Amino acid sequence: NAGVTQTPKFRVLKTGQSMTLLCAQDMNHEYMYWYRQDPGMGLRLIHYSVGEGTTAKGEVPDGYNVSRLKKQNFLLGLESAAPSQTSVYFCASSYTLAGGQETQYFGPGTRLLVL
Amino acid sequence: AQSVAQPEDQVNVAEGNPLTVKCTYSVSGNPYLFWYVQYPNRGLQFLLKYITGDNLVKGSYGFEAEFNKSQTSFHLKKPSALVSDSALYFCAVRDPYRDDKIIFGKGTRLHILP
Numbered sequence: 620n621a622g623v624t625q626t627p628k629f630r631v632l633k634t635g636q637s638m639t640l641l642c643a644q645d646m647n648h649e650y651m652y653w654y655r656q657d658p659g660m661g662l663r664l665i666h667y668s669v670g671e672g673t674t675a676k677g678e679v680p681d682g683y684n685v686s687r688l689k690k691q692n693f694l695l696g697l698e699s700a701a702p703s704q705t706s707v708y709f710c711a712s713s714y715t716l717a718g719g720q721e722t723q724y725f726g727p728g729t730r731l732l733v734l
Numbered sequence: 735a736q737s738v739a740q741p742e743d744q745v746n747v748a749e750g751n752p753l754t755v756k757c758t759y760s761v762s763g764n765p766y767l768f769w770y771v772q773y774p775n776r777g778l779q780f781l782l783k784y785i786t787g788d789n790l791v792k793g794s795y796g797f798e799a800e801f802n803k804s805q806t807s808f809h810l811k812k813p814s815a816l817v818s819d820s821a822l823y824f825c826a827v828r829d830p831y832r833d834d835k836i837i838f839g840k841g842t843r844l845h846i847l848p
């Protein structure tokens with residue numbers, strides 16, 4: 620049982636390049652989330668998904684797109700990377716957001732540097 | 735809208751002393767509250783949560799937190815700090831009746847001094 624995994628662990632991009640971050644979970648969780656973590660800002664929610672085929676915007680969605688084609692995968696895309704997107708990205712998942720099942724399980728993070 | 739505040743960026747505690755990491759929240763209804771811990775170069779790990787019931791919640795690694803509705807607080811505590819408790823701690827809140835996402839605080843860095 621791997622839990623939540625993220626690919627890649629580290630990436631350097633040039634401004635304007637595109638990339639996709641992959642999150643996978645093997646716990647059959649309905650909910651999945653993408654956060655970014657920046658010094659002094661804590662965790663900020665980018666996008667989230669309440670089930671296969673559905674996505675929703677979080678606090679800071681601009682510049683990012685997501686897709687949840689399979690229940691176990693949640694992809695985060697950067698179409699045209701900007702230096703402001705330099706950050707550590709965390710994926711998380713949870714069973715639901717009801718009945719005390721809200722505990723989130725986090726991946727190890729992806730460190731992204733945009734030059 | 736729901737929000738959560740961690741008023742201290744950093745807390746320093748001597749090993750063996752009790753520790754408190756503060757968290758206050760703002761939601762319109764009865765909140766769901768969480769504490770997570772992040773060790774260097776790792777993802778967040780769940781410590782404990784308050785959903786309903788007893789105001790004192792016990793969690794992993796000897797931590798506990800007390801839900802105080804009148805003060806809208808959910809402070810994290812431990813009777814005797816260990817050097818290995820040094821990490822970044824996040825409080826999180828969700829209003830189960832108003833929203834479908836969890837909001838995290840900015841984090842408090844806990845330093846336990848040997």
